[in-house]
Amino acid sequence: MVEIYKNIYLVEIPLKGNPLKSLNCFIIKSNEQNLIVDTGFNTKESKDLLMGALKKLNIDLNKTLLFLTHLHSDHTGLASFLEENKVKVYISKIDGKLLNSSLDKDGVYWAGVVKGAVLQGLEKDNLNLEEHPGYKYRPSKKLKYISAEEGDSFNIGEYNFKVINLQGHTPGLMGLYEENHKILFCGDHILGEITPNITYWGEGYGDSLGKYMESLDKVYNMDVLHLFSSHRLLVKNHRERIAEIKKHHEKRLHEASNVLLKYGSSTVRTVTKNLHWDIRSKDWNDFPNSQKWFAAGEAQAHLERLRELGEVKSELINGIIYYRLI
Ligand SMILES: [Zn+2]
CATH class of the missing domain: 3.60.15.10 (Ribonuclease Z/Hydroxyacylglutathione hydrolase-like)
Known part of the structure; x- marks a missing residue:
């Protein structure tokens, strides 16, 4: 202390x-x-x-x-x-x-997390709530x-x-x-x-x-x-640090938009897989399950920002959200 x-x-x-x-x-x-x-x-x-x-x-x-x-x-x-x-x-x-x-493990909060993962296209990753750190340490x-x-x-x-x-x-x-x-x-x-x-x-x-x-x-x-x-x-120096963090997100927004440019209409899962992550994994299959929730959440926050900025549109197809450039 x-x-x-x-x-x-x-x-x-x-x-x-x-x-x-x-x-x-x-x-x-x-x-x-x-x-x-x-x-x-x-x-x-x-x-x-x-x-x-x-x-x-x-x-x-x-x-x-x-x-x-x-x-x-x-x-x-x-x-x-x-x-x-x-x-x-x-x-x-x-x-x-x-x-x-x-x-409450059966309550609305976790039901929302599971529903969100389905919308992100993560169903095929067979994620288990027990592996979610927020759930584990609730x-x-x-x-x-x-x-x-x-x-x-x-x-x-x-x-x-x-x-x-x-x-x-x-x-x-x-x-x-x-x-x-x-x-x-x-x-x-x-x-x-x-x-x-x-x-x-x-x-x-x-x-x-x-x-x-x-x-x-x-x-x-x-x-x-x-x-x-x-x-x-x-x-x-708070101003210096804020400028660095803002720059990071600008770069990330650019990266997400480039994925959409390359792959066209994409799920959150596709965008997440194709972003760069500071984690020692060969590829998405090797990505720890506990981290997939967070990575997808972060990718979607950037896609939603692009949508708010009028650069991206989203649509629901067969229960999964797809994002594409306008
Ligand atoms: Zn926190």
């Missing part, structure tokens, strides 16, 4: 078997009230680590709030455990609802949570953190901004060495990449001196 700013502590919680390696959990301490930002997976190891850090800092859980930047299990794993220990939990309404609905207990909305604020000692909407990586990702100290806790919105995964969330959620790009512009225009991201190193 390191004090990265006055009364703000960083605890690195390992994420076993995950390429993200670890989660940056932040603890902000004051005499009246404390705040934890994100938790790590629901494992004994993370629980011991987090509880050890809280104990070392003499944190009274009765006077502590937990802010969850978004629904992913590496951020929310220990939320129900902390809630049972009198910690008040905050998450956006939309991510909170998605998170709670993902508990939380075990519903959260009561309090909905956090843009503009809400948390007063922790000398800090006044304002909730800001940074949707894109998930439909309800929220950050915390401290105007006087120019601190931004941004969750997975901007990461140092990794490009945050942007996926297609289904019909009701629209153009997630477009929304993500808007949220990048929002942070670009903000005065940020200390960007506290959820994984790996802390980003030094």
Whole structure:
């Protein structure tokens, strides 16, 4: 545990078997009230680590709030455990609802994931829900949570953190901004060495990449001196990093459009197979099944962006979506 700013502590919680390696959990301490930002997976190891850090800092859980930047299990794993220990939990309404609905293995959330895979043309890959990491590590207990909305604020000692909407990586990702100290806790919105995964969330959620790009512009225009991201190193220059991430997606959009140019009307599966991936696989058959869900989601987010930009059309043929250039 390191004090990265006055009364703000960083605890690195390992994420076993995950390429993200670890989660940056932040603890902000004051005499009246404390705040934890994100938790790590629901494992004994993370629980011991987090509880050890809280104990070392003499944190009274009765006077502590937990802010969850978004629904992913590496951020929310220990939320129900902390809630049972009198910690008040905050998450956006939309991510909170998605998170709670993902508990039920026969519920609408997973039915939507399976339906989405059929529309993407992934049926022939014989994907099994049990191999989906989000399914495998889904939380075990519903959260009561309090909905956090843009503009809400948390007063922790000398800090006044304002909730800001940074949707894109998930439909309800929220950050915390401290105007006087120019601190931004941004969750997975901007990461140092990794490009945050942007996926297609289904019909009701629209153009997630477009929304993500808007949220990048929002942070670009903000005065940020200390960007506290959820994984790996802390980003030094937020504008430089945002420019790099935007360039990556522009390149990716171009790549997706070139696949459509080459193959004509294509399923998400065909486009995904023909994009370049930073993964050690010979070809699509060799691609780990757990990663096929994510790759297809990312490819579709780019296709939906192209559709929103008026460059691509989609149509449903025999229960599968086909995209083609206009
Ligand atoms: Zn995430």
